[in-house]
Amino acid sequence: MEPEGVPSRRDVLKAGAAAAGLAAWGSFPAAAAGATEISGPTTITEPGDYVLTADIDVERGPAALDVTVSDVTIDGQGHTVSNVGGECISVYRGANDVTVKNVRVSGERTGVVLVGDDATLFNVLAEGNGGTGVRIIGGKRARIESCLLRENGQYGLIGGDTQEYGSTDEALVRACLVADNGDAGLAFQRTTGVAVERCFVVGNGAAVRSLGDGVEFIGDTDDPRLADNQLLSNAGCGVRGASRGVRGLNAVGNVVVDNERFGFWLDNLYNADIKWNTFARNEGGLEAYATDSRVLHNQFVDDDFGGIYTDSTVRGNRIIGGRMGGGDFIRSVVVENLVLGADDDGVSLVSMIDSEFGSNTVIGCGGDGVKTAQCYGCDVQWNTFSNNAEEGFSITWGSDSTFKFNTVFGNGGDGLKLSASEDEPGAFVVRKNTVSANGGVGILLRDAAGSRVTRNVVCANDRGIAVSAPMDDVDPAELAENVVEDNYVC
Numbered sequence: 001m002e003p004e005g006v007p008s009r010r011d012v013l014k015a016g017a018a019a020a021g022l023a024a025w026g027s028f029p030a031a032a033a034g035a036t037e038i039s040g041p042t043t044i045t046e047p048g049d050y051v052l053t054a055d056i057d058v059e060r061g062p063a064a065l066d067v068t069v070s071d072v073t074i075d076g077q078g079h080t081v082s083n084v085g086g087e088c089i090s091v092y093r094g095a096n097d098v099t100v101k102n103v104r105v106s107g108e109r110t111g112v113v114l115v116g117d118d119a120t121l122f123n124v125l126a127e128g129n130g131g132t133g134v135r136i137i138g139g140k141r142a143r144i145e146s147c148l149l150r151e152n153g154q155y156g157l158i159g160g161d162t163q164e165y166g167s168t169d170e171a172l173v174r175a176c177l178v179a180d181n182g183d184a185g186l187a188f189q190r191t192t193g194v195a196v197e198r199c200f201v202v203g204n205g206a207a208v209r210s211l212g213d214g215v216e217f218i219g220d221t222d223d224p225r226l227a228d229n230q231l232l233s234n235a236g237c238g239v240r241g242a243s244r245g246v247r248g249l250n251a252v253g254n255v256v257v258d259n260e261r262f263g264f265w266l267d268n269l270y271n272a273d274i275k276w277n278t279f280a281r282n283e284g285g286l287e288a289y290a291t292d293s294r295v296l297h298n299q300f301v302d303d304d305f306g307g308i309y310t311d312s313t314v315r316g317n318r319i320i321g322g323r324m325g326g327g328d329f330i331r332s333v334v335v336e337n338l339v340l341g342a343d344d345d346g347v348s349l350v351s352m353i354d355s356e357f358g359s360n361t362v363i364g365c366g367g368d369g370v371k372t373a374q375c376y377g378c379d380v381q382w383n384t385f386s387n388n389a390e391e392g393f394s395i396t397w398g399s400d401s402t403f404k405f406n407t408v409f410g411n412g413g414d415g416l417k418l419s420a421s422e423d424e425p426g427a428f429v430v431r432k433n434t435v436s437a438n439g440g441v442g443i444l445l446r447d448a449a450g451s452r453v454t455r456n457v458v459c460a461n462d463r464g465i466a467v468s469a470p471m472d473d474v475d476p477a478e479l480a481e482n483v484v485e486d487n488y489v490c
Helices: 009-019
Strands: 036-038 042-044 046-050 056-058 065-067 072-075 080-083 089-091 098-105 113-114 121-129 132-139 143-144 148-150 156-158 172-173 177-179 185-187 193-198 200-202 214-220 225-227 230-232 250-254 256-257 262-270 271-277 279-280 284-291 294-295 300-302 305-310 313-315 318-320 322-332 333-335 338-340 347-353 356-358 361-363 370-376 379-381 385-386 393-399 399-404 408-409 416-419 428-433 432-436 440-446 453-456 457-459 461-467 483-485
Touching: 065 072, 065 225, 089 098, 113 121, 121 132, 121 279, 121 318, 132 416, 256 262, 284 294, 393 399, 399 416, 432 440, 440 457
Parallel strands: 036 046, 042 065, 046 072, 056 080, 065 089, 072 098, 080 098, 089 113, 098 121, 113 132, 121 143, 121 148, 132 156, 143 172, 148 177, 156 185, 172 193, 177 200, 185 214, 193 225, 200 230, 225 250, 230 256, 250 271, 256 279, 262 284, 271 294, 279 300, 284 305, 294 313, 300 318, 305 322, 313 333, 318 338, 322 347, 333 356, 338 361, 347 370, 356 379, 361 385, 370 393, 379 399, 385 408, 393 416, 399 428, 408 432, 416 440, 428 453, 432 457, 440 461, 453 483
Antiparallel strands: none
């Protein structure tokens, strides 16, 4: 029994079905007039409308229902098709424009196999199959809508390419409930233009937890779309991208919550748009290795934003109770983000190279506001770093970076702690910042040569401005090349 006030698993799935728009099972429109009646295992060889008048439960090597011709509609009228020896329903190659609706499939192997092009499954319950609920083998432009794919031994649905049949391109999975399957909920292998929209994908991975992702892209993938889905409590990631590369991903408006690994884990991502998604309470929120991509206006609650971003834009994200970073920003624009209340460093990077970091707010974090091991050739402007437990902004090694118009106050350690390399002293421009009430030095330059610290307001810090050379390798004459002037220190 569930604790009082906590919805049961059944209630959660019912709510997901309703949210997905799944048609009411048990009430079906009348079958087409003149439809051919089917009451047992059948191979369909003529176009037309067919209606099931009874359950079909067989032990048959081929499918219980085989479709070998185009322009066929099968209306199950709520009946069940089962098969011990083969698939429940199979649509052959060359059997195009086939529609299967209002039927339950549950067998020892695969529920429905689609090989022909332009197939439609509507209001199909593929549940309890020993293998996969729905398998698309090379069939293009398949449409899977208002279906329930549940408790299958392997995948809820998998679509992929084969040498014989080609690739499952332009498939659409829409308004489906995909729950409690043994492997991934939905998987696509080497496809182009697939879309998953308004689906409720929950609790997959019971059998193979390492593969139990909500949505998985396997091999090279081009132009997938994920829109307005709920990806919840899967044993792996909400979405996992293949190591070979995902190009042209459009992920918009998804809710990604309580997955046991990452919300999104995307390797070798190119030209992606990830925007207006919500991530909460996953082991990690977003981990992407992205080039020429845009990550915009996402919400992270008790979740991290991580990865490596090259030639990309990261704008307007809200990260509450998690951190940004763990990787790199290279030739990227990182602006207008909020990082609030991370347990450790708010922004933690291996490197920031030739990037713009501007108009961000990093506040109330348990370590540094921003900490990067390397910072070269960056513009850091108009940010607010405040009330973090340690430094406001800290660089371990860096050079040729500019800090202007930042507000740095109330941090427990130094306000701006900018270190170059002891082997090759570097230069910073620090101009017109307001640095106040920090527990350490307001502006600290270490191993710097040829830097300019000018026209800053530096007040009520433990110490004002310091230029130091902690390593013996730095020539004191090089320190003398720094210019510190026209600052207001109080």
